Amino acid sequence: MTDKFISIEGIAKRYDGARSTTIFENLWLGMARGEFVCVIGHSGCGKTTVLNILAGLDAPSEGAVIVDGQAIEGPSLDRAVIFQSHALLPWRTVLGNVAYAVSSKWRRWDRAKVKAHALKYIELVGLAGSEHKRPSELSGGMKQRVGIARALSITPKIMLMDEPFSALDALTRGTLQDEVRRICVETGQTVFMITHDVDEAIYLADKIVLMTNGPGAVLAEIVENPLPKDRLRGDLHRHPLYYSLRNHIIDFLVSRSKTFTAETPDHDPRKVPVVKIGRTEPTIVASKAADSDAPQAVAR
Amino acid sequence: MTASLRLRAAVVSIVLLAVFLGAWHIATRSTGTAANMSPEYAKLMGMTATQGKSAMPGPLDIGAKLWEHLRRPFYDNGPNDKGLGIQLAYSLGRVMLGYLIAVAIAIPLGFLIGMSPLMSKALDPFIQILKPISPLAWMPLALYTIKDSSLSAIFVIFICSVWPMLINTAFGVASVRKEWINVARTLEVGNIRRAFTVILPAAAPTILTGMRISIGIAWLVIVAAEMLVGGTGIGYFVWNEWNNLSITNVIIAILLIGVVGMVLDQMLARVSRLVTFPE
Numbered sequence: 001m002t003d004k005f006i007s008i009e010g011i012a013k014r015y016d017g018a019r020s021t022t023i024f025e026n027l028w029l030g031m032a033r034g035e036f037v038c039v040i041g042h043s044g045c046g047k048t049t050v051l052n053i054l055a056g057l058d059a060p061s062e063g064a065v066i067v068d069g070q071a072i073e074g075p076s077l078d079r080a081v082i083f084q085s086h087a088l089l090p091w092r093t094v095l096g097n098v099a100y101a102v103s104s105k106w107r108r109w110d111r112a113k114v115k116a117h118a119l120k121y122i123e124l125v126g127l128a129g130s131e132h133k134r135p136s137e138l139s140g141g142m143k144q145r146v147g148i149a150r151a152l153s154i155t156p157k158i159m160l161m162d163e164p165f166s167a168l169d170a171l172t173r174g175t176l177q178d179e180v181r182r183i184c185v186e187t188g189q190t191v192f193m194i195t196h197d198v199d200e201a202i203y204l205a206d207k208i209v210l211m212t213n214g215p216g217a218v219l220a221e222i223v224e225n226p227l228p229k230d231r232l233r234g235d236l237h238r239h240p241l242y243y244s245l246r247n248h249i250i251d252f253l254v255s256r257s258k259t260f261t262a263e264t265p266d267h268d269p270r271k272v273p274v275v276k277i278g279r280t281e282p283t284i285v286a287s288k289a290a291d292s293d294a295p296q297a298v299a300r
Numbered sequence: 301m302t303a304s305l306r307l308r309a310a311v312v313s314i315v316l317l318a319v320f321l322g323a324w325h326i327a328t329r330s331t332g333t334a335a336n337m338s339p340e341y342a343k344l345m346g347m348t349a350t351q352g353k354s355a356m357p358g359p360l361d362i363g364a365k366l367w368e369h370l371r372r373p374f375y376d377n378g379p380n381d382k383g384l385g386i387q388l389a390y391s392l393g394r395v396m397l398g399y400l401i402a403v404a405i406a407i408p409l410g411f412l413i414g415m416s417p418l419m420s421k422a423l424d425p426f427i428q429i430l431k432p433i434s435p436l437a438w439m440p441l442a443l444y445t446i447k448d449s450s451l452s453a454i455f456v457i458f459i460c461s462v463w464p465m466l467i468n469t470a471f472g473v474a475s476v477r478k479e480w481i482n483v484a485r486t487l488e489v490g491n492i493r494r495a496f497t498v499i500l501p502a503a504a505p506t507i508l509t510g511m512r513i514s515i516g517i518a519w520l521v522i523v524a525a526e527m528l529v530g531g532t533g534i535g536y537f538v539w540n541e542w543n544n545l546s547i548t549n550v551i552i553a554i555l556l557i558g559v560v561g562m563v564l565d566q567m568l569a570r571v572s573r574l575v576t577f578p579e
Contacts (some may be wrong), residue, residue: 076486104487135579
């Protein structure tokens with residue numbers, strides 16, 4: 001917790017109008033290097049806005065985000081985004097799309113070097129042989145693979161994923177989750193991912209951040225994933241803590257996400273409770289302070 | 301299946317053409333000797349009076365005359381008698397010049413309007429008022445200020461072809477998908493590179509559509525403009541032959557105007573296919 005690679009510090013997003021709406025405010029979250037964090041919440045709670053602020057595509061109305069000691073002031077090649085709709089340029093081939101990113105990062109590289117580098121990442125996501133196809137000739141899963149290759153090819157410090165697999169069928173989604181997990185574990189990538197899918201979050205994330213419903217959404221809890229780092233998809237549901245973790249998240253999504261703000265008036269957004277899933281009852285083991293370790297608390 | 305459909309369509313086209321030509325031929329043919337008259341008088345009156353032939357030329361007359369024109373397209377016997385090739389070249393030259401000036405102005409300006417909501421709103425009233433003005437209404441003003449009939453025709457072509465390109469470019473640029481722009485932004489692509497690598501390819505199909513509409517309008521307008529300014533060009537040729545009462549030449553000119561218009565349109569359609577991308 002001392003190594004705070006990414007630190008979201010009191011950001012807010014408001015839309016001014018006849019009635020100004022606050023999507024969220026006073027949002028604090030820290031992430032360590034190499035951590036895989038998933039954010040779960042209902043539609044409209046501002047998850048995508050948080051991601052866009054992290055990407056630098058959107059500016060917070062208040063507060064700041066510090067990444068690796070520097071405040072975000074706009075989009076950066078250090079932070080790659082994988083878009084929900086893959087966002088490939090349809091007039092470019094697979095290779096052209098990845099090479100566009102590569103040549104944007106290393107502007108002095110010659111064509112051959114750009115191509116070799118791009119091909120390496122196309123191969124990494126298992127698309128070798130399809131590099132001359134256009135996006136329209138690819139299936140949804142393949143398109144998203146290209147999106148992943150494009151994001152990885154610029155060797156970013158952080159990957160930001162906005163429901164990257166939500167438009168895919170279940171089988172493809174599973175395969176791609178495996179790939180992403182393998183690549184992220186191998187490269188120690190820091191990932192911030194938004195999802196609707198509880199199982200996806202359990203499989204991929206080190207920490208799962210639960211967000212209440214908007215407007216006025218808050219980060220309710222940070223759930224630590226008790227499953228081992230070398231978890232396998234097939235063994236997931238056999239882990240003794242799997243179901244209590246899953247139930248905890250689903251309980252939150254089904255009921256507590258609506259009532260959390262009313263039921264927890266003393267919720268301190270700077271000290272989002274960290275929940276450790278135990279064999280019996282999930283317990284809050286620590287109030288995660290924005291700056292230091294907080295005293296242990298066992299309460300619910 | 302598609303090949304047979306094409307074949308059947310071609311057959312139907314040919315049949316329709318044959319029916320049309322046949323009906324035309326029958327409607328305009330001679331009906332035999334109409335009256336007895338002295339040979340000198342008959343020679344003076346022509347076949348219309350002597351053999352009941354219609355004043356409207358038949359397809360065979362047109363064919364013969366067309367062959368004559370096609371054999372010598374570039375002859376020049378002074379201001380009122382030039383080959384059709386020369387006349388078409390004059391018209392095409394004016395259209396190309398006016399059109400290229402319009403491209404050079406409409407596409408950059410359209411980019412500006414498409415990228416900047418402020419400019420879009422600020423220029424909108426001007427465009428809305430100038431767009432529906434018939435290009436020929438500009439002609440007196442052009443003649444007065446430019447003081448050159450040929451340049452005025454070019455100006456008229458420019459003013460009529462600028463609007464569809466301007467509006468389509470602005471629309472195409474403004475409606476580039478946000479996510480493509482975001483891709484470029486997250487890759488820290490600079491403004492100029494973004495304009496050429498993302499916005500231009502994304503908007504190219506819409507821009508080309510505007511260019512295609514414009515060339516069509518320009519070719520429509522050149523005929524009318526040349527009838528007004530006179531001197532050279534296919535439009536002048538039509539009016540001149542009307543004054544000569546040569547309906548044959550008028551019909552030939554109409555046919556050629558259609559053919560050239562089609563070729564211009566197909567050329568841009570071909571370019572348009574090159575920049576279109578499937579999604």
